Every structure is written in C-alpha cells, then in structure tokens.
Amino acid sequence: MKVFRHPGVPAFAALLALSLSPPSAAQEPKGTLIFAVESLAAQTLDPILETRPGNAVYQAPMYDSLVGFDLDKGGLGPGVAERWVMSEDGLTWTFHLRPGQTFHNGDPLTASDVKFSLERQMSPKSLAAAAGSMRRSIKSIDVVDDLTVRVNTNEPQLGLPAALSRAVAPEGAIMPKKYLETVGEEEFRKKPVGSGPWRFVRSVPGDRIEFEAVGQAHWRGRPHFKYLHILQVPEESTRVAMVRTGEAAIASISPETVFGAGRGGIEVMTVPGTMQAVFQFYGTWRPAHANDPIAKPRVRQALSLAIDRQQIIEHVMAGKAGVPRPFATFAFTESLSVERWKSWSEAAYRYDPALAKKILAEEGYANGFELKFANVALPGTQFMISIGTAIADMWTKIGVKVSIKHYEWGAFPPMQMGDQPNLTGWASMFRTAGRPDAPWRYNTAFAPDSTERMLGDKDNCPETCKKFVDLYKAVINERDPAKRTALNDAMVELIAEQWIAVPIIEGMGYYAINSKKVGEFSAIPGRHELGDVFERIPHHDQKPWKK
Amino acid sequence: MGGFIARRLLQGLLLLVLVATVVFVLGRLTGNPVDLMLPEDATAADRARLIEALGLDGSLLTQYRAFIGSALKGDLGTSLRMRQPAVDVFLSRLPNTLALIPWALLLAMLVGIPLGVVAALNRGRFLDRAAGTIAVIGIATPSFWLGIVLIFVFSVELGWLPSGRMGGPEHYVLPVITLGTFLTAGFMRLTRSSMLDVLESEYVKLARIKGLSESVVIWKHCLRNALIPVLTLWGVFVGNLITGAIVTETVFAWPGVGRLTYEAVIYRDFPLLQAVIILKAVLILAINLVVDILYAYVDPRIRLT
Numbered sequence: 001m002k003v004f005r006h007p008g009v010p011a012f013a014a015l016l017a018l019s020l021s022p023p024s025a026a027q028e029p030k031g032t033l034i035f036a037v038e039s040l041a042a043q044t045l046d047p048i049l050e051t052r053p054g055n056a057v058y059q060a061p062m063y064d065s066l067v068g069f070d071l072d073k074g075g076l077g078p079g080v081a082e083r084w085v086m087s088e089d090g091l092t093w094t095f096h097l098r099p100g101q102t103f104h105n106g107d108p109l110t111a112s113d114v115k116f117s118l119e120r121q122m123s124p125k126s127l128a129a130a131a132g133s134m135r136r137s138i139k140s141i142d143v144v145d146d147l148t149v150r151v152n153t154n155e156p157q158l159g160l161p162a163a164l165s166r167a168v169a170p171e172g173a174i175m176p177k178k179y180l181e182t183v184g185e186e187e188f189r190k191k192p193v194g195s196g197p198w199r200f201v202r203s204v205p206g207d208r209i210e211f212e213a214v215g216q217a218h219w220r221g222r223p224h225f226k227y228l229h230i231l232q233v234p235e236e237s238t239r240v241a242m243v244r245t246g247e248a249a250i251a252s253i254s255p256e257t258v259f260g261a262g263r264g265g266i267e268v269m270t271v272p273g274t275m276q277a278v279f280q281f282y283g284t285w286r287p288a289h290a291n292d293p294i295a296k297p298r299v300r301q302a303l304s305l306a307i308d309r310q311q312i313i314e315h316v317m318a319g320k321a322g323v324p325r326p327f328a329t330f331a332f333t334e335s336l337s338v339e340r341w342k343s344w345s346e347a348a349y350r351y352d353p354a355l356a357k358k359i360l361a362e363e364g365y366a367n368g369f370e371l372k373f374a375n376v377a378l379p380g381t382q383f384m385i386s387i388g389t390a391i392a393d394m395w396t397k398i399g400v401k402v403s404i405k406h407y408e409w410g411a412f413p414p415m416q417m418g419d420q421p422n423l424t425g426w427a428s429m430f431r432t433a434g435r436p437d438a439p440w441r442y443n444t445a446f447a448p449d450s451t452e453r454m455l456g457d458k459d460n461c462p463e464t465c466k467k468f469v470d471l472y473k474a475v476i477n478e479r480d481p482a483k484r485t486a487l488n489d490a491m492v493e494l495i496a497e498q499w500i501a502v503p504i505i506e507g508m509g510y511y512a513i514n515s516k517k518v519g520e521f522s523a524i525p526g527r528h529e530l531g532d533v534f535e536r537i538p539h540h541d542q543k544p545w546k547k
Numbered sequence: 548m549g550g551f552i553a554r555r556l557l558q559g560l561l562l563l564v565l566v567a568t569v570v571f572v573l574g575r576l577t578g579n580p581v582d583l584m585l586p587e588d589a590t591a592a593d594r595a596r597l598i599e600a601l602g603l604d605g606s607l608l609t610q611y612r613a614f615i616g617s618a619l620k621g622d623l624g625t626s627l628r629m630r631q632p633a634v635d636v637f638l639s640r641l642p643n644t645l646a647l648i649p650w651a652l653l654l655a656m657l658v659g660i661p662l663g664v665v666a667a668l669n670r671g672r673f674l675d676r677a678a679g680t681i682a683v684i685g686i687a688t689p690s691f692w693l694g695i696v697l698i699f700v701f702s703v704e705l706g707w708l709p710s711g712r713m714g715g716p717e718h719y720v721l722p723v724i725t726l727g728t729f730l731t732a733g734f735m736r737l738t739r740s741s742m743l744d745v746l747e748s749e750y751v752k753l754a755r756i757k758g759l760s761e762s763v764v765i766w767k768h769c770l771r772n773a774l775i776p777v778l779t780l781w782g783v784f785v786g787n788l789i790t791g792a793i794v795t796e797t798v799f800a801w802p803g804v805g806r807l808t809y810e811a812v813i814y815r816d817f818p819l820l821q822a823v824i825i826l827k828a829v830l831i832l833a834i835n836l837v838v839d840i841l842y843a844y845v846d847p848r849i850r851l852t
Contacts, residue, residue, distance in 0.1 A: 039810075042628045049630050051584040051597070124600065127630075129585050132596035205629075205639055206802030206810075207713065233711065233800040234809075235691075241698045241710040264703075410815060413582035444590060451591050 029213040033225035033518065033537060035530065036233040036242050036251040038380070040209065043232075045192035045200055046185070047117075047173040048126040058230050059173060060531025061198035061211050062104075064220070066095060066114060066172035067165035069532060074273060074332030074525030075436035076165050080109065080174050080195070090156030090479060091139075097147045098219060103176040104199040111149035115141040116177035118151070118164075130163060130171045156477050158484070162334065162437040166532060167524075197221060197535040198228050207232060213535075223535040224542060240266070240512050249517035250530070250537075253510045255383050258318035261512045267545055270320050271509030271523040273330040274434040277387050279303070280445075280501040282416070283424030285456045285465065292425055293369040298359050300499035303427070305356035306398045307391050309349060312505055316386045320510060323349055324503030326496040328432045328441040332526050335484045336438060341492065348496070349503070356398045368399030374415075374428035376407040380528075381431055387504055388429040416451050430501070434526035439475045442491060445501060447472065454500050467494055519543035555839055559832040563825060567618060570824045571611055571817075579603070580627050580815035601627050614821065623825060624818030628810075633822030637804060643713060644796070644803030648788045650723040652781070655730035660777070662731075663738025664770060667746060678735060685732030694725040694798035711799035722799040726792060730784055737780060741773040748772075782838040786831040 040058055042050050047059055068079030081095035101109035118141055120126065122134045137157050142150040153160065164172035174195060180188045192200050197218040198211035208231045213223035231248060233239045239251035244264055253261060258268050284295040293299045313321045325331075325341045332338075360366065373395075375388035385406060392402040407415075415422045432441055445452045446468050448461045456465030471491040478484040495501065509528035519538035523530060530537075581597045598604050605613070617624060623633045666678035701721060702710040709718050745751060746769060754764045792805030800806075804823060811820035 042630070044629065127584070127597060127600060129589055129593055129597075132593045133590065136592070204802065205636070206643075206806060207800070231712065231800065232802075234806065235695075235711075235798045235800065237695045238698060238711050238798055238800055241703050244703050245706065245710055247710055247712075410579075410582060414579060449591070451589070451594070 027222065029223050029226040031225050031539065032227040032229055033223075033534060034229045034231060034248045034250075035534070036231045036239045036248040038232075038234055038236070038239070038252055040206075040230065040232040043203060043205060043209065044189065045203065045209075046189045047170060047175060048120055048123070048128055048131075049189075050170065051127050051129050057529035057531040058209050059170060060166060060196070060529065061228055061230075061534055062192065062194035062196045062200050063173040063175070064101070064109075064195045065164065065166040065170070066118075066174060067161045067167075068220075069165070069167050069524050069527065070332070071524055074167070074330070074434075074527065075334055076162055076167055079165065079172070080114065084161050086156075086158070086479060090158075090477070091153055093151045093153070093157070093160050094144070095149050095151070097149070099147055101195055101219070103179065103195045104193045104214060105176065105179055107176055107178050108146075109174060109176075109195050110146040111143040112146075113174055113177045114149045115143050116180075117173065117175045118171075120175060120180075121171045121173075128169075128171050130169050134163070134171060156479070158476055158479065159437050159440050162435075162440070167527060168435045168437055168440075197223050201227070218535065220532065221535040224538050225534075228534050240264070243512045243514045246514055246517055249514050251512045253512045255317045255320055255507075255510055256386075257512070258320055258510055267513040267515045268320070269511045269513055269521075269523065271511075271525065271528055272322070273332060273506060273526040274509045274528040275381065275507040276324050276328065276432050276434075276503040277381070277384050277505050277507060278327065278430045278432055278501050278503050279388075279391060279427055280430050280452075280454060281427055282420045282452065282454060284454075284500070285460065285462050286419075286424060287460075289425050293363070293365055294371065294425070294427060296363055297497065297499050299363050299365065299369075300502065302356040302359040302363075302398070303395055303400070304349065304499060304502045305352045305359070306394050306400075307349075307504060308351040308394060309505055310351065312387055312390055316383060316390060317505060317507070320508050322506040322508075324506040326492050327501045327503055328435075328438050328445075329492060330434055330436070330506070330526055332434075332436050333438050334436045335481065335488045336492065337485060337489050340489070344496070345503075353394075353398050360398065360400075365399075368401055370401045370403070371395065372426040373402050373404045374407055374412070374423060374426050375404055376409055376412045376429050378409055378431040381507065383507075384429055384431060391504060413451075420453075432503075434528070436526065438488060438492065439472060442468075442495065443472055446495065455498075464494065464498060513545075515545040516540050520545045552836075552840065555836050559836065562832065563828055564615075566828045567615070567821060567825055568611075570821050571614060574815065574817045574820050575607065580817065582815075584628070584814075614818075618825070623822035626811075626816055626819040628814050628816045628819070633819045634826070636819060637807065637823055637826050640802060640804045640807045643801060644789060644792055644805060646713075647719065647722055647726060647792065647795075647801065647803065648785060650719055651727035651730060651788060652784065654723055654727035655734050655784070658727075659731040659734025660738045660770075660774070662735040664742055664765065664773075666735065666739040667742035668765065670743065675739075678739070682732040682735045685728045685735075688728060690725050690729065690794045691798055693728060694721065694795060697721045697724060698798075711801065713801060722795050722801055725798070726788065726795045730788070733780075733784065734777065737777050738773060741776050742769060745769045745773045779838060779842065782834040786834055789830055790827050 037057060044050055045059060047063060050059060065079045066081050068077045070077035080097055080101065082098040083096050085094045097111060103109055121128050122131055137153050139152045139154050144150055162168045176193050179193050197214055197220050199214055201210040201212050203209045208229055211228040213226055233242065236253060236257055240253060240257060240261055242248040243251045243266055261268050281294050281300065283289060289295055309323055313319060323345060325345045329336055329341055373392050375385060377384040392404045395402050444450050446455045448456050448458045448465055455468055456462050471487060471494060475484060475487045475491055478487050517540060519540045520543045521537045523533050581594055585593060585597060626633050626636050629636055662678045666675045669675045698710045698721060701708045708720050712718060751764060751769055754768050792803055793809050796803045796805035797809055808823050811823055
C-alpha cells in the first residue's frame with residue numbers, strides 16, 4: 001500500500017495541538033471582519049447548488065473540505081482527512097479522518113458524513129461542476145469505521161484527492177448527514193450547518209452573508225474576529241472606497257485598480273499563482289488548415305518570442321504578476337520538476353523580436369502573414385482584454401497583420417463546440433486557473449474527446465495527439481512518485497514544444513486592505529479566494545503591517 | 548368606463564406576451580448560462596449534464612412552449628443560479644427598490660418644481676438660464692459617474708456618509724441624490740414649460756385684474772394648474788425609476804430589483820431575467836392604467852379615444 005502523507009502534517013499537528021490549548025481571555029474573538037467581494041454568485045449555502053469553484057469564497061468559512069491545503073506552498077494538504085492511502089491495485093482510496101471533529105450543531109463528523117456528502121455531490125440534483133466526473137469515476141463509497149472511509153473507483157484515479165480538495169474544486173465539502181436528513185433540504189438551505197471555524201448566522205439576498213466564529217478551537221485555526229460579514233459590492237470603485245473609509249477591511253480588486261489603491265494609502269495584498277493568461281490555437285491539426293502559418297510550431301514560437309512579457313507585467317498588471325511556467329503549471333504543481341520548468345520558462349518566454357522575425361523568415365513569412373485573433377476575458381479577469389490587445393500590437397511589430405475581434409465571455413464557449421469553425425485558424429486568448437493538478441487541465445485542453453481538442457479529435461488524432469494520449473494515460477496510472485514526475489515532465493515538455501497553448505503571464509489575486517482594520521496575513525498560493533484564510537486574519541494590533 | 552378599462556387590460560396583456568417573447572428570444576441569443584456556471588475547463592460531459600439538470604436541453608420552441616404554459620399558470624420559472632422561484636426572488640428585492648423611489652421622487656419634486664417655477668417667472672433672464680444649465684447637467688450626467696463622485700467626496704474625503712449598501716437614513720442620501728438628479732431635471736423642465744403656458748392664460752390675467760397678490764396668483768392659481776401635466780407624468784417617472792435603478796443600485800451595492808436585473812443578464816439566468824422584465828412591465832402597465840383611469844375620470848372625452 002502506498003501512503004500519501006503530506007509533508008506538512010507533523011508541523012500542522014503541532015499547530016493543531018497549540019490551537020487546542022484552552023484559549024485565554026486575550027485570545028477571545030472580538031470585532032467584525034468585513035470583506036467586500038464583487039459577487040456572491042448563487043448565494044446558496046448548500047454546496048451542491050453552487051457550480052463554480054471560485055464561488056467557494058462564501059461557503060469555505062463554514063464548510064471543511066475532505067482534503068485541504070498546503071497553507072504555505074499551495075496545493076494539497078490535510079483537511080477533514082489527515083491522510084489518504086491508495087490501494088495496490090489503484091482502485092481504492094482510503095481516507096483517514098482526524099478525530100474529534102464536530103458540526104456546528106454538536107453532531108460528530110464521521111465517515112458516514114463523508115460518504116453522504118460525496119454521494120450528495122454526485123446525485124442527479126447536484127449542480128456541482130464535477131458531479132458528472134465524480135459519477136463516472138467513483139464506483140462506490142464504504143464506511144469502514146467512524147474515522148475511515150473508502151472510495152472505490154472504476155479505474156485508478158490518482159487525482160481523486162486533488163479533486164476533493166478546495167485547492168481544486170469545492171466538491172469535497174462535508175455536510176452533516178443526520179441534520180440534513182432530519183430537517184430536510186429546504187430547512188438545511190435556510191439554516192445550514194457545517195464544521196468549519198465559522199458558523200452561519202444569516203444571508204441577506206443580494207447583500208451579504210454573516211458568520212460567527214465557533215466557540216471552540218478548530219483545526220483550521222481559531223478566528224481572531226467574532227463575526228465575519230461577506231458583502232456583495234459589485235462596483236469596484238465602491239469596494240475600494242469602502243476599504244478607504246473602513247466600512248470594509250478587505251476588498252477584492254483587479255490589477256487596474258492596484259495603482260490607484262496604493263496611492264490612496266491602502267495596502268495591496270497579492271496571492272501568487274492564481275491563473276495564467278494564455279494565447280492558444282484551435283484546430284491547427286485539421287487537414288484544411290495544414291498550410292496555415294500558425295499550423296507550424298516554429299511560427300507559434302515566434303509569436304511567443306515577440307511578446308514582451310515584462311512590459312505587460314509592468315503596465316497592464318501594475319507590476320503584480322510574474323513570468324509564467326509552462327501551460328497550467330505553477331510552483332505548487334504536484335508531481336512536477338517545478339525548478340526545472342522555472343528555468344526553462346525564463347529562457348523560453350523571453351522577449352526576442354529579432355529571433356522572432358528570423359524564424360518567420362526561415363519559415364517563409366519574411367513579410368509576415370495575416371492572423372485573426374479572438375480576444376476574450378474570462379469571468380473575473382477583465383484585464384485579459386488589455387493583455388490581448390497588447391500582444392496583438394506586439395505581433396504587429398514583427399510584421400504579423402493582426403485583425404482582432406473582442407468577444408464577451410458568454411459568446412465564446414459555444415464557439416468551442418462542434419468543428420470550431422469560428423476559432424480554427426485563429427489565435428485566441430484563454431485562461432487557466434491556478435490548480436495543482438496539471439494532468440487534469442491538460443486532459444481538458446488536449447485530449448481528443450475534450451472541449452478544446454487542440455491536438456486532434458477522436459476521428460483525426462495526429463502523431464502529437466497520440467503521443468499526448470499515451471503520456472496522459474501513463475501519468476494518471478503511474479503510482480510511483482518519481483516515475484510519475486518524470487512522466488508529468490514529459491507531458492508538459494510535449495505541449496511546451498508545440499507552442500499550442502502559450503502562457504503570457506502568471507496572474508495573481510489582488511486585495512485592497514485597510515491596515516487599521518486587520519493585521520498582516522498571507523493568502524494560500526494559487527487560491528484566489530480568501531474563504532480558507534479568514535480565520536487566520538489577525539487584528540491590526542496583533543500583527544501590524546510592515547511599512 | 549368598464550369598456551375602457553377592459554380595452555386597456557387587453558392591450559396590456561398583449562404587450563406582456565410581446566415583452567415575454569422578446570425577452571425569451573433575446574436572452575438566448577446572448578449565450579448559454581451553463582458556460583458561465585461551469586469552470587472554463589469543464590468537460591463536454593459536465594456541460595451536457597448541467598444543461599440537462601437545468602432543463603435547457605429541449606429545443607427553443609419546446610422551452611418557449613413550456614415557459615408560456617407555466618407563465619399562464621402564474622409560474623415564471625425557477626432562477627437557474629439561485630434555484631428559487633423567480634417571482635419570489637423578484638418580490639424579495641422589490642421592497643428595497645421601493646424604499647428608494649419615494650425619496651428620489653420627493654427630492655426631484657422639492658427641487659425640480661420650484662426651480663421650474665423660478666425659471667418660468669424669469670424667462671430669458673439669468674435665473675432661467677442658470678436653472679436651464681442645471682437641468683441640462685442633471686439630464687446629461689451619467690448616474691454611474693455621479694454616484695462615484697458623490698462617494699469620493701462625501702464618503703472618502705469628507706467622511707460624512709457611508710459609501711453604499713442599505714442601512715439607516717444616512718445610507719439613503721447618496722443613492723437618492725444619484726437617482727433623483729435626472730428626475731429633478733425632468734421635473735424642472737416640465738414645470739417651466741407648463742408654467743409658461745399657464746402664465747399666458749386668461750384666468751391668470753383675470754386673477755391679476757381682480758387684485759390678487761402675485762404670490763397667490765403664482766403659487767395657487769398658476770402652479771396648481773401647471774402641475775397637472777407634471778403629475779400625469781409622475782407615473783411614467785415611477786416606472787422609469789423602477790426600471791432605471793440598475794446603475795444606482797450597482798454603484799451603491801443596493802440589493803434591489805435593478806441590480807437583480809443586472810445580475811440576471813450577466814449570468815444568463817433566463818427564467819429570472821424573464822420574470823424580472825415581465826414583472827417590471829406589469830408594474831409599469833399597472834401604473835399607466837391607473838393614470839389612464841384617472842385621466843378618463845377627470846376628462847370624460849378620453850373614454851372615447
């Protein structure tokens with residue numbers, strides 16, 4: 001049996017022991033932490049009714065996830081389960097729960113609650129994004145004892161713990177079986193009960209959700225504030241004004257506002273590795289497009305060399321972004337030689353317009369070529385439009401005649417369907433979220449049966465497409481950590497050398513902070529939302545911000 | 548009178564069907580809510596499953612038939628995003644918008660009507676031009692800009708008022724000013740032109756010949772008559788406020804039906820969008836029906852038209 005024990009567990013256990021010590025009067029939570037956010041989305045506290053992982057910001061305070069975070073590095077760490085083990089045949093994951101956990105109504109959190117929660121997430125009435133994939137991959141769930149639950153899968157699922165961590169998705173949220181079955185779904189939605197460090201107080205539709213710190217110590221940390229109010233304030237200028245006036249302590253902002261917020265005397269906190277802005281190419285493998293300039297990897301590489309990423313970082317992202325690693329990989333990516341790829345990226349993603357022009361000339365495009373470019377911003381990343389406009393301008397400088405078309409996000413996904421006629425032959429903007437599980441993202445972008453299908457489809461899977469399929473299968477079936485890392489590296493290398501989905505910048509999460517309302521804290525790398533951070537935010541006098 | 552009301556009700560019903568159809572079609576032309584509800588890297592299978600779960604898997608015609616069938620029974624559907632009956636969601640937010648509207652109207656009348664009177668009495672002179680300038684600025688100022696400027700001045704710089712959100716009386720000041728500014732200009736312009744008509748009328752001349760004081764002539768005889776067209780447009784203004792509070796409610800984080808409309812559009816929440824537009828149309832039709840009935844009551848000739 002292979003035991004997956006996270007390296008952070010011993011240190012975390014020590015922290016847990018400290019947090020379980022009786023709180024002194026000085027540790028008693030006090031005051032109200034007010035957080036202003038652009039949207040509360042569905043504003044439902046029933047985890048099966050919220051679809052987007054990003055919306056977990058308001059559910060995370062009151063629900064714990066089966067698998068948690070590595071708080072310092074990002075990626076996976078212990079959660080409700082303190083460790084998880086895969087069977088030799090790879091068809092079973094056994095999760096060992098930490099003892100002594102309770103729900104807010106006093107019921108103990110046991111393996112039955114875990115089984116109930118996962119099955120509820122997989123049920124037909126669930127709107128959870130991963131409900132379908134969970135149903136396809138999970139065969140059955142067994143309760144071994146109160147603190148042990150076994151998840152049986154249809155085939156080896158090395159990525160299952162990641163899928164049940166809020167580092168990736170919200171479907172690992174644990175709900176109280178007994179309470180939910182007793183009061184029914186309707187009542188549960190009105191008076192939800194979780195096991196997190198904050199209990200639900202009330203939800204005012206379209207306005208706010210209020211929480212109160214639980215009385216006892218919690219493994220995620222005991223909140224320093226007595227109350228937590230999450231406000232929906234759609235207008236960014238208003239959110240920043242609220243932070244300046246002290247009506248809110250923290251507000252989510254975009255990079256466009258970073259300069260202004262800094263000038264207004266507001267602290268700006270960044271969360272590293274929350275996303276990559278990417279330019280990519282659909283359907284270059286289709287025979288009808290075999291002679292397109294962008295069907296040639298070297299031409300696509302030249303387009304990358306023409307991009308001055310530092311300029312974009314400085315002028316579009318207010319200096320609060322970084323040079324990316326290869327597509328969908330970050331410092332916290334699991335089973336990857338992250339340092340190797342950091343060095344590779346620094347060289348590969350350099351700005352070298354002279355070389356770009358030379359490559360174009362060698363490929364027969366000394367006078368450039370015409371390129372259609374679909375520019376789009378995904379939800380929450382409006383700055384992608386500016387990035388897209390900037391790179392179109394940079395491509396123009398090496399002789400490429402770019403005709404740019406801007407799309408509202410709602411109009412873009414339908415173009416990915418079918419034969420992708422409106423995207424094939426085009427370059428287009430896209431985004432990939434900061435998640436630790438690279439193979440999963442690669443599968444959704446490059447597999448022949450995926451939505452994006454950037455290497456080929458089921459009827460026409462050229463050589464690179466076949467190589468990817470083989471590598472992906474090998475990665476997800478390889479349980480030896482060293483071999484898996486080697487395979488993951490090979491998969492990343494295959495895609496990186498195709499220049500088919502090319503990162504432009506590694507983006508961050510941005511927050512405006514009133515330093516007189518809250519003390520210094522750091523977010524979880526890769527985790528844009530602060531839902532799992534609120535309990536660790538101190539009062540301003542407990543840890544003043546460094547000037 | 549009965550026939551008149553029945554005719555108006557029938558016209559209103561036909562208009563509602565037209566509104567419902569236009570909203571149904573236009574909403575669906577802008578994309579699929581599933582694409583906004585799922586992460587960008589969701590699989591095709593995840594997408595298909597959610598489409599089915601939300602009941603969006605039928606043809607457009609099938610969905611339209613189901614929508615009209617349910618609407619005729621008073622069921623305007625369930626919000627895709629909130630999983631609650633769309634009518635309930637609308638009604639839960641309506642009081643918040645209705646809490647703003649009377650104050651905005653009051654502000655507009657208290658400022659706009661006297662300004663209109665002053666402008667009419669000083670026709671062509673400095674005060675008229677000044678009032679005209681104020682009216683033009685009021686009409687031309689975008690509410691999102693005005694709201695943000697007010698927040699910057701009165702919340703951030705002076706610290707006198709909160710930046711937004713519902714709360715005590717102090718929370719109403721900036722949204723009411725923002726919402727009421729456009730109306731103030733409208734009331735001012737209408738009162739001025741109406742006053743100018745009345746000031747030229749025979750009965751005003753007669754009142755002056757009779758030796759009534761100028762203040763009685765203006766404020767009692769002129770203004771009361773000049774306000775008739777102003778007050779008939781009051782209904783239209785209320786309708787405008789209900790439908791036009793989107794920007795103000797968004798800037799000030801006010802959880803009313805204006806912001807609900809914005810959210811329904813942004814998230815492609817078709818049932819909610821349909822319900823919001825239809826219910827707003829019902830409100831406006833009802834207000835206009837009341838105005839029509841009052842008009843018909845006051846002027847019997849209208850019943851014949």
